Amino acid sequence: MPARPSTRPGVRRCxxxxxxxxxxxxxxxxxxxxxxxxxxLSRFYDQKITWSRCEGMDMPRELQCGKVTVPVDYAHPAxxxxxxxxxxxxxxxxxxxxxxxxxxxxxxxGVSQLALAGxxxxxxxxxxxxxxxxxxxxxxxxxxxxxxxxxxxxxxxxDDSDASDDPRAVLRQLKExxxxxxxxxxxxxxxxxxxxxxxxxDVMREALGDKKLNYLGFSYGTRLGAVYAAQFPKKVGRLxxxxxxxxxxPMTEQALVGAQGQQTALDDFxxxxxxxxxxxxxxxxxxxxxxVVQLVESLDEDPVPTVWGxxxxxxxxxxxxxxxxxxxxxxxxxxxxxxxxxxSGDTQGLMGFTGGATLPLRASGGGLxxxxxxxxxxxxxxxxxxxxxxxxxxxxxxxxxxDLGRLRAEYEKASPVFGRxxxxxxxxxxxxxxxxxxxxxxxxxxxxxxxxxxxxRGDPATxxxxxxxxxxxxxxxxxVLDNRGEGHTGYLSSTCVQxxxxxxxxxxxxxxxxxxxxxxxxxx
Numbered sequence: 001m002p003a004r005p006s007t008r009p010g011v012r013r014c015x016x017x018x019x020x021x022x023x024x025x026x027x028x029x030x031x032x033x034x035x036x037x038x039x040x041l042s043r044f045y046d047q048k049i050t051w052s053r054c055e056g057m058d059m060p061r062e063l064q065c066g067k068v069t070v071p072v073d074y075a076h077p078a079x080x081x082x083x084x085x086x087x088x089x090x091x092x093x094x095x096x097x098x099x100x101x102x103x104x105x106x107x108x109x110g111v112s113q114l115a116l117a118g119x120x121x122x123x124x125x126x127x128x129x130x131x132x133x134x135x136x137x138x139x140x141x142x143x144x145x146x147x148x149x150x151x152x153x154x155x156x157x158x159d160d161s162d163a164s165d166d167p168r169a170v171l172r173q174l175k176e177x178x179x180x181x182x183x184x185x186x187x188x189x190x191x192x193x194x195x196x197x198x199x200x201x202d203v204m205r206e207a208l209g210d211k212k213l214n215y216l217g218f219s220y221g222t223r224l225g226a227v228y229a230a231q232f233p234k235k236v237g238r239l240x241x242x243x244x245x246x247x248x249x250p251m252t253e254q255a256l257v258g259a260q261g262q263q264t265a266l267d268d269f270x271x272x273x274x275x276x277x278x279x280x281x282x283x284x285x286x287x288x289x290x291x292v293v294q295l296v297e298s299l300d301e302d303p304v305p306t307v308w309g310x311x312x313x314x315x316x317x318x319x320x321x322x323x324x325x326x327x328x329x330x331x332x333x334x335x336x337x338x339x340x341x342x343x344s345g346d347t348q349g350l351m352g353f354t355g356g357a358t359l360p361l362r363a364s365g366g367g368l369x370x371x372x373x374x375x376x377x378x379x380x381x382x383x384x385x386x387x388x389x390x391x392x393x394x395x396x397x398x399x400x401x402x403d404l405g406r407l408r409a410e411y412e413k414a415s416p417v418f419g420r421x422x423x424x425x426x427x428x429x430x431x432x433x434x435x436x437x438x439x440x441x442x443x444x445x446x447x448x449x450x451x452x453x454x455x456x457r458g459d460p461a462t463x464x465x466x467x468x469x470x471x472x473x474x475x476x477x478x479x480v481l482d483n484r485g486e487g488h489t490g491y492l493s494s495t496c497v498q499x500x501x502x503x504x505x506x507x508x509x510x511x512x513x514x515x516x517x518x519x520x521x522x523x524x
Contacts, residue, residue, distance in 0.1 A: 039077050044070055045206045054087060054115070056371070063115055064088050067368060068207045070136070070200045073191050080187055084200060085140040085368050087111040088131040089118055097210040099128040099505055100201065102135070102221030104243070104489075106194075107382030109139030120492055124216070127506045131208065135224075136200060137185070137192040138382045140368045144189055145375035149180030150384070153424050154315060167401040171430060178431030181381060192382065193389030195438050198227040202235060212237030214505060218489050219243040219462060220386075222453070226443055226474060233448035238508060240501045242454040243489035244467040247443050251391045251426050252407075256414050259422040261460035263415035265325040266292065272328075273335050280339040292321075293416050295342070304345045312347040318417060320353040325460065326488040388429035392437040400430060445475040452479050452504050452511075454497055458486035471513075482516035490517065 047069060054065040066086045071077035087110070088098070101121065103113045110132035114121070121130050134141040156173035182189055201224070205213045214237040217225040222241035229236050246254060270288040273279040281288030300314035324334035330353075337349025375381065395403070407426075411419035429435070451474070455467025464482075471478035483490035483497050490497035496517035503509040 039075065041071070041074070041077055041203075044068075044077070044081075044203050047203075047207050048209075049086065049207050051088065054111075059115055060118060062089055063118065064090070065111065068133075068200075068204055070203050072187050074196060074199050082136060082142040082188060083368050084136060084204070085109075085111050085134040086131060086204070087114050087133075088129050089114070089122070089125055091125050091127065091129050092122070093126040095129055096127050097129070097212075097214065098131045098205075098208045099124055099214040099216060099238075100204065100208075101130065101132040102215075102217045102224055103132070104217075104219030104221050105138070105379070105383055106135070106220045106386035107138055107379040108220075109134045111139060117492075121216075123498070123502045124505060128214065129208075131204075133200075133204065135197050135382075137188050137385060138378065139374060140371065142186065142188045143369055143374050143378040144181070144185035144192060144381045144385055145377055146177065146181040146381045146384075147184040147377075149177035149184075150377055150380050150424075150428075152180070153177040153428050154421065156427075167404045168397070170404065170427075171397050171400060174427055175431035177428060181385065181432075184375070185381070185385070189385060190433065192385045193436060194224050194227050194386065195231070195436060197224055197386075198231050201228050202232050205235065210237070211235075214238045216240045216491075216501065216505065217242070218491070220245055222462075222470075223247070223390075223439070225451075226446075226470065227439060229446045229448050229451065229474070229477070230443040233446060236448040236451070238449070238505050239451040240454070240505055241451065242491050242497070242501065243459060243462045244453050244455055244470045245462055246466045247470055247473055248440055249466075250393050251387060251429065252393075255422040255426050256410065257463060258461060259411055259415040259418045261463065262322055262325060262418040265460035266321065266415075266417060269325060269331055269334070272331060276335065278339065279335060280342045296417060304341075304347060306347050306351065312351070315421065316347075317341075317350060318421060320350040322418065323353040327493070328487060384425055384428045385432075387425065388432045389435045390439060391429060391435040392440065394429065394434045397430075400427070444473050446477045447475075448477055450477050450479055450510060452481060452501065454481045454483055454490050454501065456483040456485055456487065456490045459488050461488045479510050479513040481511055482514065484516055484518050 049066040051064040051066045054063045067083045069081050069083050072080040114132045124130050137144040156170045215225050223245040225239050225241050271285050274283050274285045281291045296314035303311035303313040306312050324330040340346040340349045411423040453471050455464040457464050471480045485494050487493045494517050500511050
């Protein structure tokens with residue numbers, strides 16, 4: 001759940017760091033699930049992938065890149081197509097096909113993440129080609145952008161903006177921001193949601209030569225996997241979902257939960273930092289929390305210059321901190337990066353969290369966006385677009401005008417650091433088409449093979465109760481693994497979780513529903 005990856009031109013977008021992924025939602029328009037039902041899709045299902053070595057600075061030699069072509073609009077496939085970037089590691093043992101990975105977001109590119117963290121998934125290569133992709137509208141796959149729209153929306157929802165005392169003026173700015181997103185994103189924007197992305201998964205499955213989809217999804221990727229299971233129950237192989245998203249809660253509630261979770265993680269970080277004599281906030285955690293708020297406010301009022309010649313604001317700091325909080329392994333690096341900013345105004349360490357980790361690469365053939373041409377705001381633009389496409393709720397102007405003051409207070413109470421951007425995520429849907437109700441209404445009681453759902457008790461982004469609620473909604477097919485640890489998702493932070501997930505994906509061995517992995521990597 002990113003609070004705010006930078007949208008500034010000089011800052012490279014975020015590749016998902018640490019414990020993988022973020023979360024929120026995504027959807028599209030409900031469409032026919034069967035290949036033979038509806039328009040002719042044979043040219044998409046009959047394609048084969050041509051693989052070649054990924055090219056680019058520091059790209060792993062063993063990583064191969066390719067692409068698949070999918071329709072922009074599945075209801076009218078003759079009216080345009082787009083290409084999706086793929087990457088894979090070949091199986092090191094006897095291959096039973098492919099396992100597709102989605103690292104979350106929404107809006108997170110898969111190819112760069114697999115390049116960066118491929119070693120973590122080599123256990124799966126014992127029996128699979130390990131494959132990932134940049135979803136539609138993300139990374140090199142027809143990336144969306146809002147231009148200056150996200151910054152304008154953040155300004156509109158700020159308490160100290162010129163429009164803050166005039167809710168109607170806020171709505172006008174939000175509508176202008178939505179128009180800016182449409183202007184900069186192209187034809188994929190109305191078709192960016194998870195329902196369409198799920199159909200892309202099925203095209204990829206066929207192009208990879210697999211009769212069934214084997215899949216590992218993190219955070220938002222769990223929603224994508226659940227939608228696929230509902231749309232294509234007869235094509236489901238082994239699905240593992242880690243950091244389980246909600247299928248029912250409205251965006252307003254999800255964003256509030258996200259703000260609370262991120263604030264809890266930040267408080268934990270400050271408690272940890274205060275035990276170190278080198279902590280830039282000193283040794284008093286309460287004072288440290290106040291200093292973070294003051295630092296964000298100060299940078300919003302007076303951004304500092306970066307080595308790229310642009311500026312680094314308080315909201316850029318919020319985005320960097322949000323990324324680093326997902327994994328405790330990143331906390332020492334975050335502490336050093338904040339110290340560099342406080343002591344000398346050096347932003348490079350923090351900008352490593354909001355960008356710079358994505359690697360240039362090239363897939364075979366044309367049609368994919370060159371890495372250097374991916375808009376710097378692609379991650380937040382895609383996140384908001386997919387979330388809005390997922391959510392059928394569109395409050396009226398009168399309702400927003402009436403509720404804006406209360407919402408600001410609620411989100412500020414949930415998190416004085418992250419609340420503002422989380423509220424903006426919700427309000428950015430104003431002026432956009434109403435989202436689908438397919439996920440909320442139809443993704444339930446899945447009639448397919450059993451799937452593994454992993455929930456982590458101390459997850460700051462996807463609370464454990466969402467795992468329980470989603471499992472109940474999916475029905476008897478869902479098997480829950482209770483990870484009694486901390487952090488967002490469990491696969492990278494718990495050897496117990498990784499062992500059980502790999503055992504299921506490789507051998508079909510499921511733990512009993514309700515079994516657990518302890519915080520000390522033991523299971524019962």
